[in-house]
Amino acid sequence: MGLGQSSKSPVKGDTDEVNFDNFQILRAIGKGSFGKVCIVQKKDTKKMYAMKYMNKLKCVERNEVRNVLKELQIMQNLEHPFLVNIWYSFQDEEDMFMVVDLLLGGDLRYHLQQNVHFSENTVKLYICELALALGYLRSKHIIHRDIKPDNILLDEHGHVHLTDFNIAAIVKDDLKATSIAGTKPYMAPELFQIFEGSHPGYSFSVDWWSLGITAYELLRGQRPYVMRSSTPANEILHTFHKVHLSFPAAWSSEMKSLLRKVSRTKCISSAVAVLAVLGPRANKSRGPLHESGVKKLLCIDVQKRISCLAELQDLDYMSDVSWDTVLGKQIPPGFIPNKRRLNCDPTFELEEMILESKPLHKKKKRLARKTRDQGSDGSPQNGQLQQRLDNVQRDFIIFNREKSTKAVLDSDSTELSTSNKNKAIEDGQNNNVEPVDFLSG
Missing domain, CATH: 1.10.510.10 (Transferase(Phosphotransferase) domain 1)
Known part of the structure; x- marks a missing residue:
């Protein structure tokens, strides 16, 4: 059973920014001390990603907000074939979200x-x-x-x-x-x-x-x-x-x-021994003398x-x-992960479904209910805590690599055909996976 699927169309705000409603949540695949990871599919492109979400309140209580925002700042400026690249970042009242390359081979x-x-x-x-x-x-x-x-x-x-x-x-x-x-x-x-x-x-x-x-x-x-x-x-x-x-x-x-x-003594003794045997020829080789000084x-x-x-x-x-x-990833590795499994601990899915007090697939109903409750009784968060949460809301940086990539391609449209532009936007560095049914364990 999956974490939850919404049949509604993606909701876009006036700013046309990506948000939680743009993704279909498939299943949980990992967790940390205050963050979790699930597999998602973007509803319009059908592209598969991993979505990391971090609870704001827990981050504030554990003084981890600075690290989260720093990680977000760093990742937004990186793109490389051997990194897990970020595609989108956004937030809501409860969580901060980072949508990144989906890698199905496990760690x-x-x-x-x-x-x-x-x-x-x-x-x-x-x-x-x-x-x-x-x-x-x-x-x-x-x-x-x-x-x-x-x-x-x-x-x-x-x-x-x-x-x-x-x-x-x-x-x-x-x-x-x-x-x-x-x-x-x-x-x-x-x-x-x-x-x-x-x-x-x-x-x-x-x-x-x-x-x-x-x-x-x-x-x-x-x-x-x-x-x-x-x-x-x-x-x-x-x-x-x-x-x-x-x-x-x-x-x-x-x-x-x-x-x-390599110890200094060993390097010196090896060099002396080689010089004694090879003499002037030692400096012309990449043999033992060379290796003794190699880092x-x-x-x-x-x-x-x-x-x-x-x-x-x-x-x-x-x-x-x-x-x-x-x-160019043209050398095939000697170990290829099993493609018939998720290569992660299966208990993540069960914990999300059974033990999690605020499961992701019930977020919309939970936030709507919270808004009603606050409207009726007017009970705000503790003043200092609320201020820190407001600071997170203010300092969080929204990111959309798809949008920024399209802007770059549009500015250079004379050199790219329309078909090539669309392909460049859709094909992420590491997102070369076909949509798969992750709804069952």
């Missing part, structure tokens, strides 16, 4: 929990695709700060897409971020370092460390360092410096070299860590990669 955490074994070639492709996304984010001055399997979604063909910019940071003019944010097992060492009571700052390299931890976990089924959210920072730093990374023998030497941290993903020393796309592309391990082909 990588789900597949790890299903004991999926990811081959090295598959993980290498994931690294390349995510690296292109990180390169794009860097060009936009954005540090994601929460790269982990939970925030990497697969499309129906198996390509990865980075999502959740709730704690992302914007840094400009070579400045550094200083606030501590992230998920501890995936956070880089420099995030735990305190210098004279304050944080010395960090930059884009933290995302590349998280990418290394994620790649290791996908390959082995467990993370390289054991830590929990409650583990103190000093213990975590001790773990980074004392625990020796373990690599299964079955992994290729190239993958090990990409991930492993890795899991280096504690930021200066020795890969921290941008160009440094990854320069590795011998990546010499066979056609980056334009990767960007």
